[in-house]
Amino acid sequence: MLNDIEVLTAPDDHYWMAKDYRIPVEPGANVKPGAKGLATEPINKMVPRSWVTSLDEGQKIAFEPWIPIGGIAMGGDCGVARVDVSSDGGRSWRPATLGPDHGRYSFRRWDARVALAKPGKIALMVRCTNSAGITQPLVQSRNPNGFMRANVETTMIEATEA
DSSP, X not given: OOOOOOOOSSOOOSHIIIIISEEESSGGXXXXXXXXXXXXXXXXXXXXXXXXXXXXXXXXXXXXXXXXXXXXXXXXXXXXXXXXXXXXXXXXXXXXXXXXXXXXXXXEEEEEEEEOOSSEEEEEEEEEEETTSOBOOSSOOOOTTOTTOOOOEEEEEEEEOO
8 A cells, every 4th residue: 555655856865775675786786695895776677587387396297298387477677578498407498378468567477388208306497588688597696685586497396107
């Protein structure tokens, strides 16, 4: 619930914007753990993210050569251009079908079919590319406050013989 809006004539110098809601000025806000004396700026961007929502972490399913999966994605501070999925540890990626685009900051549904090579534990990976061409990286960026987390999400499932 919004109670009021205050328009400022200068940057906010109160605690949250001056000290806490800040990111390193490094590309991707990525710095070495324990780095000190970093130049920072208020959070001013969001990064693309995507998740599998049709299967739970650790869920057991009957093995099939192809299975349907689905989820949601957001482009960060711009729209979702593409979502790709992998079931082989990121060696190959298949495009997902995107649902309706509800605008720049909205979540977007996606659906895909992925191949399962054999029964067993399977890592389902999903990555989003936004309309600015930024794709979720495989490795998580690091910064003191954990802002701008955007690494590829992995959902582990187990495909069992019928």
